[in-house]
Amino acid sequence: MLPHHAIHLYGLIRNQWKNPETIKKIQERKLRKLIHYVYENVPYYRNLFDSLKIKPFDIRKKEDLQFLPLTSKRQLQGLPLKDITSNALRLEICKTFYTSGTTGIPMQLYYDPHDVTLMNLSWVRAFLAGGMKPWHKLADFKGMKTLHRKKAWYEYLGLLRRREISAWDAEEKWIEEIRKWKPQVLIGYVRTLRMLAEAVQRSGIKEFKPKIIFHSSAILDEATRRLFSEVFQGKRVDIYGSYEGGCLAWECEICSGYHLCSDMVIVEVLNQGKPVAPGETGEVVITNLQSYAMPFIRYKQEDQVTLSGQEPRCGRGLELLDSIHGRTDDFITLQNGQRISPQPFLYLMEKISGIRQWRAIQEKMNELNVEIEPSELSHESLTLIKESLKGLLGSEMNIHFILVDSIKVDPPSKFRFVSSKINRS
Numbered sequence: 001m002l003p004h005h006a007i008h009l010y011g012l013i014r015n016q017w018k019n020p021e022t023i024k025k026i027q028e029r030k031l032r033k034l035i036h037y038v039y040e041n042v043p044y045y046r047n048l049f050d051s052l053k054i055k056p057f058d059i060r061k062k063e064d065l066q067f068l069p070l071t072s073k074r075q076l077q078g079l080p081l082k083d084i085t086s087n088a089l090r091l092e093i094c095k096t097f098y099t100s101g102t103t104g105i106p107m108q109l110y111y112d113p114h115d116v117t118l119m120n121l122s123w124v125r126a127f128l129a130g131g132m133k134p135w136h137k138l139a140d141f142k143g144m145k146t147l148h149r150k151k152a153w154y155e156y157l158g159l160l161r162r163r164e165i166s167a168w169d170a171e172e173k174w175i176e177e178i179r180k181w182k183p184q185v186l187i188g189y190v191r192t193l194r195m196l197a198e199a200v201q202r203s204g205i206k207e208f209k210p211k212i213i214f215h216s217s218a219i220l221d222e223a224t225r226r227l228f229s230e231v232f233q234g235k236r237v238d239i240y241g242s243y244e245g246g247c248l249a250w251e252c253e254i255c256s257g258y259h260l261c262s263d264m265v266i267v268e269v270l271n272q273g274k275p276v277a278p279g280e281t282g283e284v285v286i287t288n289l290q291s292y293a294m295p296f297i298r299y300k301q302e303d304q305v306t307l308s309g310q311e312p313r314c315g316r317g318l319e320l321l322d323s324i325h326g327r328t329d330d331f332i333t334l335q336n337g338q339r340i341s342p343q344p345f346l347y348l349m350e351k352i353s354g355i356r357q358w359r360a361i362q363e364k365m366n367e368l369n370v371e372i373e374p375s376e377l378s379h380e381s382l383t384l385i386k387e388s389l390k391g392l393l394g395s396e397m398n399i400h401f402i403l404v405d406s407i408k409v410d411p412p413s414k415f416r417f418v419s420s421k422i423n424r425s
Contacts (some may be wrong), residue, residue, distance in 0.1 A: 008121050015319070031060070071296075111293050139186050284302075332368070353374045358370065
């Protein structure tokens, strides 16, 4: 972070306290600038606009985006790179990232260095809003196997000191790093932090009590919530983000919801292509206002959220989400078209004793495989699980139990208790 980066961070921190109308003007100004840029420099969007007889000045605010079709990851991956990236930027100077590929389709992304800086600062804003102090030491669990990070100049001043830890390393190495670094803040995927909590518990470490745990990329089930409270005892803050959109929202304990980063990204919540009303659930569609090298305009995030109908109580002017339900393919689809959220599964399985870990995968329309890593699972418990799931999913769903010694998941992966291959296809 250079001095001018600090100015950008200060601007982002100030933005959150502005009134909704002012934030909307910031959003619209950024949207108009982005739309004009992509029309001039990105073939995919220019061809899209021309085919619809739309000019850049037709898209001036969030509501105007409805005139554009949605874009999916599969669509972008099916196009040549030169069509979906800016011809005004040299890709070799851009920062590259890879999506996690939890949908089975990892994708390489390109960002202008300036945009990466602003998106990173947006994450910092969320961390500070969640209670982190600039002088806190961070342990950041990353999905890369090899880390090459140089110490930034501000860290020598005792600010935003960060130790990156590879989620691919053995848990013993995690413990060693934690003992040496003594961080006050943890950042990582829910699954990785759960594995860390279990490792800390086994090792008998008593002195490690972080002040804040920032978790992301999975629904926090009640068992993991209890484990975090027991082992870490610090404040928990959920962060909602993606490589395509950056930091999308963060949990606010005062508002009991998630503040959207409305000055950085436009988030639409749609049901069958139409905006949902407050209190309703829909699919997330994003327009990243800081994606110039590889733009994401009306991009299907493939997540389900519920839009809040509440006004912020904390004084911020940023819009609120009520809750985040997971990816669209985390929902089980029934024969009649009804879709079942992962939350009831978490509630049902939480009541069953003798289960160390579990995962439910919908292989076909009427076929559900339930992998179980048992501790002391009785026949009566299996019967209870089956009856409960039948009550939730109906008698037509064929449920198969698969008992395993352990459920294998790469540490950096986004662990999903419930997933559907029907929705993924």
